[in-house]
Amino acid sequence: MSNALPWLVIGQGAIGSLMAIRLAEQGLPVQLKLRQEAPAKTSTTLTCGDKSVRLPTTRSVTQACWIFAAVKAYDVAPLLRELHQSPAFRSSTLVLSYNGMLNDEATLLRPHDLHWVTTHGAYRELDRVVHAGHGQSWLGTQQAGLAQPQELCKQLAQALPPLTWDANIATRRWHKLAVNCLINPFTVVHHCRNGELLQQVSAAQWQQVAEEIVALAAVRGIELEAARLIDHARQVASATAANRSSMLQDYRLGRTTEISYLNGFIASASAEAGLTAPANAALAQQVLELSRDRDLR
Numbered sequence: 272m273s274n275a276l277p278w279l280v281i282g283q284g285a286i287g288s289l290m291a292i293r294l295a296e297q298g299l300p301v302q303l304k305l306r307q308e309a310p311a312k313t314s315t316t317l318t319c320g321d322k323s324v325r326l327p328t329t330r331s332v333t334q335a336c337w338i339f340a341a342v343k344a345y346d347v348a349p350l351l352r353e354l355h356q357s358p359a360f361r362s363s364t365l366v367l368s369y370n371g372m373l374n375d376e377a378t379l380l381r382p383h384d385l386h387w388v389t390t391h392g393a394y395r396e397l398d399r400v401v402h403a404g405h406g407q408s409w410l411g412t413q414q415a416g417l418a419q420p421q422e423l424c425k426q427l428a429q430a431l432p433p434l435t436w437d438a439n440i441a442t443r444r445w446h447k448l449a450v451n452c453l454i455n456p457f458t459v460v461h462h463c464r465n466g467e468l469l470q471q472v473s474a475a476q477w478q479q480v481a482e483e484i485v486a487l488a489a490v491r492g493i494e495l496e497a498a499r500l501i502d503h504a505r506q507v508a509s510a511t512a513a514n515r516s517s518m519l520q521d522y523r524l525g526r527t528t529e530i531s532y533l534n535g536f537i538a539s540a541s542a543e544a545g546l547t548a549p550a551n552a553a554l555a556q557q558v559l560e561l562s563r564d565r566d567l568r
């Protein structure tokens with residue numbers, strides 16, 4: 272454990288809490304970073320199943336550490352701006368996890384920052400976290416070709432297995448982005464569970480959304496195939512048939528959705544690249560309008 276640093280987990284969200292508990296259970300030093308405006312408190316208790324851990328809290332990065340941040344896409348840029356203000360962040364490594372993509376990732380993230388992509392599922396129920404779906408995860412650096420941080424990988428893999436090092440995490444992120452773009456907005460538009468999409472969405476609709484994603488990915492040097500993306504989305508919709516997507520849950524709970532970082536990202540980044548993405552733009556618009564109507568009710 273010679274080059275190990277203490278862990279700082281951002282927030283008390285579903286995935287962050289799960290990881291914080293699992294890291295602490297490994298006997299590793301873990302601190303929780305609360306929001307800067309959060310009331311001052313020195314520790315907090317997180318519970319998952321029959322396990323509870325009491326963790327020290329902080330509101331900023333005060334020492335070199337390994338940071339695990341699973342936050343909503345709209346919180347990524349504010350979080351990174353906040354982290355960059357702490358001198359200790361320079362000697363810290365960031366592991367970041369969020370659905371969707373941001374237009375300005377290249378300027379916000381450092382080359383050695385890591386992306387953690389997961390199929391685990393978790394949600395918060397009052398002050399408890401529920402590990403609802405046991406999946407798998409992949410880790411890779413923002414810039415391809417950088418060396419694997421062995422000890423950090425080992426600790427994350429032991430805490431929440433299985434974890435695979437992925438030298439091409441960018442392609443994996445695009446696959447996840449595509450699946451989320453093919454499932455999430457349609458569950459809000461049709462107000463249905465994932466499995467019902469197999470009847471609700473026509474093959475032509477999925478084909479157009481997928482083709483627009485493939486075209487944008489190609490401009491960014493990522494090779495995808497529309498048929499593979501659609502197959503993957505079908506498999507996920509079947510495997511999670513009884514689930515409500517995260518976007519439908521956010522919509523129902525009156526929360527901001529991540530639509531602007533999913534289909535909205537495809538639409539805006541395509542326009543920037545001189546492409547058009549009408550199917551993704553229309554879906555983004557529909558979800559934004561439905562959310563606006565919901566807020567007016």
Ligand SMILES: NC(=O)C1=CN([C@@H]2O[C@H](COP(=O)(O)OP(=O)(O)OC[C@H]3O[C@@H](n4cnc5c(N)ncnc54)[C@H](OP(=O)(O)O)[C@@H]3O)[C@@H](O)[C@H]2O)C=CC1
Nearest residue numbers: 282283284285286305306341342343344346369370392393
């Ligand atoms: N939950 C799941 O099963 C899965 C989630 N994902 C994706 O992972 C990401 C995280 O999901 P999830 O854990 O569910 O999200 P949550 O909203 O439950 O958790 C995010 C947490 O981060 C906190 N936070 C945000 N910014 C800061 C900050 N600057 N300082 C301190 N705390 C901060 C939030 O605080 P506050 O509560 O105050 O907003 C919140 O508690 C999302 O993009 C989601 O789509 C992907 C796969 C599965």
Ligand SMILES: CC(C)(CO)C(=O)C(=O)O
Nearest residue numbers: 454507511515516517518
């Ligand atoms: C894969 C899927 C669609 C499962 O519900 C998901 O990641 C989400 O809901 O955001």
